Structure formats: C-alpha cells, structure tokens
Amino acid sequence: MDYLDLMRELSIEAETKILMLVIDGLGGLPIAKGGPTELEAAHTPNLDALAAQSICGLCIPVAPGITPGSAPGHLALFGYDPIRYRIGRGVLSALGIGFDLQPEDVAARGNFCTVDGEGKVIDRRAGRIPTEKGTELCNLLRKIELPGVEVFVEPVRGYRFMLVLRGDGLSGELSDTDPQRVGVKPLPISAGPGAERTAELVERWVEEARQLLAGHYPANMVLLRGFSKLPSIPTMEEVYKLKAGAIATYPMYKGLAKLVGMDILPSGETLEEEIQALKSNWDNYDFFYFHIKKTDSAGEDGDFDRKVSVIEHVDELLPQIMELGPDVLIVTGDHSTPAQLRSHSWHPVPTMLWSPHCRPDGVKGFGERACASGSLGRFPATDLMPLAMANALRLTKYGA
C-alpha cells in the first residue's frame, strides 16, 4: 500500500497546527578539513535549544546518493514519493516563472541555439544571449499560430524560454528535439501513443520558428525538451485533511505548493515579510509550508559565509515563529547545497521535529554531526509528514 493511502485512511481533523520550515539547501560540507559545515559554523542558539527538545536526524530526500532537484526534494517533504510523482522539465519551467499552467496544457523547456548552414547545431546556448535578447525573440515567436490551440512563449533567462500549448486532447508524450550535443541537426519528434497530433503541431511550430529566427544569428534556431503536463497529484487536503498555506518568495516554490493544493499566501520578498505573512494567516490554516531561499542561493554561489549569515538570520527570527504556538515544528531542507560544491548535492539534510509529544533524543545542537546521532537516524523525507501528523494528534490508530 502507498503511504498516502494509509494517511488518507488514518488522518482526522483536529485543531492543531503544523509548520514546516524548509531552509533551502540547508545541508552543507566543511570547507576546511575537519572544519564545521555552514550550519555547524553558524551561531544558532535558538535552533540549538529547540533541537534539544526535538527528535533529530539526517533526511534523505529521494534516495541515498541521489542529488534532488527542487521539485522531488519538495514533493518528498510533503509526503509524496518523488520516484512515483515526477514533474517534467517543461512543467517545472512554467512553475518557475509563475505561469498559470492548466491541467490540459503541454509545456516544454526551450533553448535558443545556433545552427550552421546545413542546420547542424554548433552552439546549444546561442552564445549565451542576454535575457533582453531572449525576451525580444520570444516576442517574435509569439507571432506563430497553430490551428485549434493557444500558444504561449515566455522568456525564462538568457537563452532559455518556455513553450506551452493549450487545447483539448494534447499529449506530453513527445521526445526532445534537443540532441544534447553539437554537430548534429535538431532531432525530429517521436510521438507516444495518442500524441501524433501534438507532435505535428510542435513540428510545425519549430519549422516556423526556424524561419522567423533565420536572420537572428547566433540565436537562429530553437531546441525543445521535457514536454510534459501537470502530474495528477492528490492534494494535501485529500490526503491529510489539512488546510495548507504556502509562504515562499520565489515562483518555483509557490508553483510546487500549488501543485499539492496549497493556498499561496502573499509573502513579500524578505524573511521578515515572510514572518509577517505567517502571522497574518496563522488562524486560517492547519499546515504552513515556509520556504527560505537564500541559503540555497549562497550555497550555489559558493559563498560559505553568506550561507552562515542567512542561517543565523533564520535563527534570530525563530522565537517569533515559536511565539505563534505551533503544535509541530519541522526544520529541514529540500536538499543540501554545500558552498564547497556550488550546487545541490546528495548529502542528507539535518532535520528536527519538535512537538510536546515527541521524545527528545539527547541531541544537544542543530548540525549535521549532531543530527547523525538523533533518534530519527538517517531517514527518508517521506517519513516527515506522517511523523508530523502523528505528533499533531491527527492520525487514528492502525488496526485494533
């Protein structure tokens, strides 16, 4: 049986509130041999005190050794098996720019690229044209019309854009045109069962795009990949009987939260504004997803000290969160982003779950090494929601 089925069967309504604080890319690595990680280096008296009253462990978002993207990382935290529920790249591109994707839409991620006289790809990123140029070319591509469907072309960043086809009976079962290497022509699309018409429409769009872009060297062609539709995911209300609200500053995370049925709350741009959003909406929701982006950005930039500072900032604001009186508080991340690696990584994420009904495990502070000796051990991220539900007294007994 799927874990979600068990949750659906056992979950009950209650007055308790669960807050999940997702510090993006929280887990880190030492930059000096034997030194501390970002979290260990940070001065975090409030998080440390909370850890001493919590159950702690190292959270594995997808599977050991697997570096998660933001989508699987978050789905797992929300209790959805990230191997079963996959989100296509096209859909993710749309979520990332806040595009209001509809259930029947087919989305793809697009690149402007450079082709030579024979039509062979010589630069998959069109000389990394600036966003302004990409935006201008997207405006040009919007002229293309297709019979019976609406077409959306939106700039993403630099040479990247998003393509969405909207209409009845479209399918996302299409292969990429992006050959993922230079020296060959863009690939023809092969269509899965029932996707023939969609394939023809896209082929036609690509051909018209080629003609429109012919004089725009180096951006004289497009490559498309990750054709996909919104996956069918049961909402958190259906599964957990929770009214869930999302506090996040970036479109991608709002989009992921919307995907599982959360309300997206106006959250501003700063951490202080996010806290304010939490306070304003406190009475209206059972579950809050609270996303903090800047730890991940600092990690991606390889900026150890800035990541430390963001963590310390979160620590300073923690008392304001606790004053609201959550029944369950989870502090975790959707993956690790060590400054040492300048990217997402596979390392498990230090995590704590606090509630008056948890059984504190003797961990004295919040950090990678401390959490390794916690009673949650090294655990799958999909365990967190069931544990939160249990601690919120929102699950009935299984069997008699």
Added chain:
Amino acid sequence: MDYLDLMRELSIEAETKILMLVIDGLGGLPIAKGGPTELEAAHTPNLDALAAQSICGLCIPVAPGITPGSAPGHLALFGYDPIRYRIGRGVLSALGIGFDLQPEDVAARGNFCTVDGEGKVIDRRAGRIPTEKGTELCNLLRKIELPGVEVFVEPVRGYRFMLVLRGDGLSGELSDTDPQRVGVKPLPISAGPGAERTAELVERWVEEARQLLAGHYPANMVLLRGFSKLPSIPTMEEVYKLKAGAIATYPMYKGLAKLVGMDILPSGETLEEEIQALKSNWDNYDFFYFHIKKTDSAGEDGDFDRKVSVIEHVDELLPQIMELGPDVLIVTGDHSTPAQLRSHSWHPVPTMLWSPHCRPDGVKGFGERACASGSLGRFPATDLMPLAMANALRLTKYGA
C-alpha cells in the same frame, strides 16, 4: 519478493531456541521536560547488563508516525507485514474473548445502542449499560435462528458484544450498519461480490434483534461493524520451521499467536506463573512468544510509576529466563504506550537482541535514548524475526 518467501527458502531446522519477550506498550515518554521515560526511570540492572552484550535499536512496528493496534503490532514482531496481513475488527473481537473462530466463520463487533421512535440512533453505546445487562441481552439475542447457519452471540464488555455466523459459503465483505454518528438510522448492509446471501442473513438477524430488544430501552437496538473472516496467514512453522509456543495471560494475545500457528501454553495470570509455564515447556518448543500485559495497562491508565514498577518486576525475573539458556533473546514491545498520552502511540520501541553471535554495539543500558544510538538504529519490526533466525543459526546462505 515477500520477506516471508525468503525466510521459507532459507530457514533450516536446528536445536537452537529463540525467546521473544514482548513487554506490551514498552516505549514511553518523559512526564517532566527533560526527564526520563518509564523505561529510563526504572531500575533495571539485568536488562542494562544484557543490553551491553546485545544489539540495540528503536523498533517501528508498522511505519513511522503510525500508532499500531495490538494486532498489527504483534504480526510485525512475528515477521508478517502488518499492511499486507490485516485483521478485521470482528475477528479481533472474537480473538479478544477467546472465541474459537473457525476459518469459514464471519465475525462482527456489535454495540447495543439506543434508537428513538423513528428508529434513529440517539446513543451509540446505549447509555453504557453494564456488562451484566449486556450479557443478559446477549442471552436474549441467542434465540434468533437463521436458516442454514449457526449463530453465536457473546458478550464482550458493557455495551459491546460479538456476533459470529458459522456455515458454508459465508462472506465477510459486508459494510457496517453502524453509522458512527447519532441522528440517523442504522445503515443498510451493502454486500461485496458473492456476499449477498450473508448480507440477507445479517439483515434478517438485525431485524429480529430490533424486535426482541424493543422493550429494553436504552439498549433497544444493535449496531454491527468490522465484518471479517480469519485472514489466511502462513504459520510460523511453514515460514520459519519453528515449533512455536505462546505464553500470554490475555485472550487477545493468545488469539493472535494462534493465528500464526503457535501452540497456546497454559500460562496462569501472573508474571511468575508465566515464567513457570516457560520452564515447564522449555524442552518442547523452538520459539517462545512471551507476552507481558501490565506495562500497557499501566500506560493506558496514565500511571507512570506503575509502569515503572512492572518493568522493574520483569527485570527481577530476567535471570530466571537467562538460566534456561536461550540461544537468542529479544526484548521489545508491540508498540509504545506512554503514560503521558494514556494510549498506544507511534513512538518507536526500545529493543535489544541478544545472542552469543550478535555484535554488541556499545550501548550501555536499556532505554529509549540509549537504544537510539544502537547498531540496529531505527528499524522496522519485521526485521526482528530474520535477525533472530540468523542469530539462532537457522538460516542458510542466500545465493552462492
């Protein structure tokens, strides 16, 4: 492959003996912030010394966050996936009163309830009539005869009773008549495929019960739920090639042991009598399930100190058990029952497995926090039987 299939394939006969000591509801919680759990508060020199020679960990009966009933908790300890093997409430009612349920029987849990003039339920528990009254009404209901089947009505406690239909071709695929709320009439039964005749028989029984009880306000009607038959479970002998005996004082646990093919040994009522039963039967079995009930009862009563005392009593008797010379001894529980919560809970259960072939992990005492740092970590209960079998040198190598 199911874990049981692997056991069936690899298990061999041997002279070794395995003893599984199930201290019901063993896991607990602190009642004072930062204080000890029941097990940590108990003075347990014998259990502590044994833990130092054992592998230790925190056992998860069903899944993280899931509070198990006694049935799934025990099935998991015996190595059976508690999600795959589910025991209906009717069957459990029958097991709980020691009713000798046959494979073709259909059992249901019954409530006496109160209905108003229109037949709407106004009290699902008939004003909580005493057991004497319930027993008297069960005698009355025994007058009801049904064509082609034998009917058993047995009092359970207070307003609760058990109904069993015995005959060929009966099905347990029936919906409840209990609407689980007041202000509405008892529900008609809907029958699953092939259950139509059973549904008609039960409907007829309910109608006759209604007529017989009409003058017995507040117990003037019945509600039925959890129609079920004995699940088909392979015996421990089939799976593990173990001759298994059960030592338990309560009918429910004897019933669960019988379900997996154990012999039920006369065990008296006290812990001392249970130890005596173990000694008397020591030479006749390969595997003993030894159940201790009073820890759970104390936890359910919210009596921290009494639970501590029961644990200390077990500790005092441990040397008598060790003197018998088991090859493998497991000390665990089927779930936690913290006095703080006065109920079963989802918290993992401190567990140790001792054998001359285990690899002691440096844990110094037997308690929740100590076991959290044991080498078993946080592990599923269904791992215990395979580990016991291995340590009893009763499993051959897998593959060459």
